[in-house]
Amino acid sequence: MTDMTDAAPSRPMPVWVIATIAGVFGLFYAYAVWNALAFLLIQATGPLGLNGYGWALLLSAVIFPLIAFAIAFWLGYRRRAGEFAAALLAGLGLVAVFWLNVVGYATVYGASLLGG
Numbered sequence: 001m002t003d004m005t006d007a008a009p010s011r012p013m014p015v016w017v018i019a020t021i022a023g024v025f026g027l028f029y030a031y032a033v034w035n036a037l038a039f040l041l042i043q044a045t046g047p048l049g050l051n052g053y054g055w056a057l058l059l060s061a062v063i064f065p066l067i068a069f070a071i072a073f074w075l076g077y078r079r080r081a082g083e084f085a086a087a088l089l090a091g092l093g094l095v096a097v098f099w100l101n102v103v104g105y106a107t108v109y110g111a112s113l114l115g116g
Contacts, residue, residue: 013077029068029092051115053113057102058113061098072091
């Protein structure tokens, strides 16, 4: 019976593969950041501005994709290419759900975010 510890360690992915996969997914994460930043600026420069809760919520929508990308990259860059891409895709799914929650909250309870 073979033990998994006896198996030879797999070769690490070449740096260009890691950079290519991370770059492709990074564009989607960057789009999420850009979209959240545009929404924040539109709301902040409106006639009523934002209160503290509005700033916190909309800034978290800007920062969350950066944190999700960093965690997904950290979890996946030492794995095989498919697993690395799956980790980044899962993080992107979390970013999309978080963004939809922010937009949904701003749509329904938008008045609680306004007024500086």
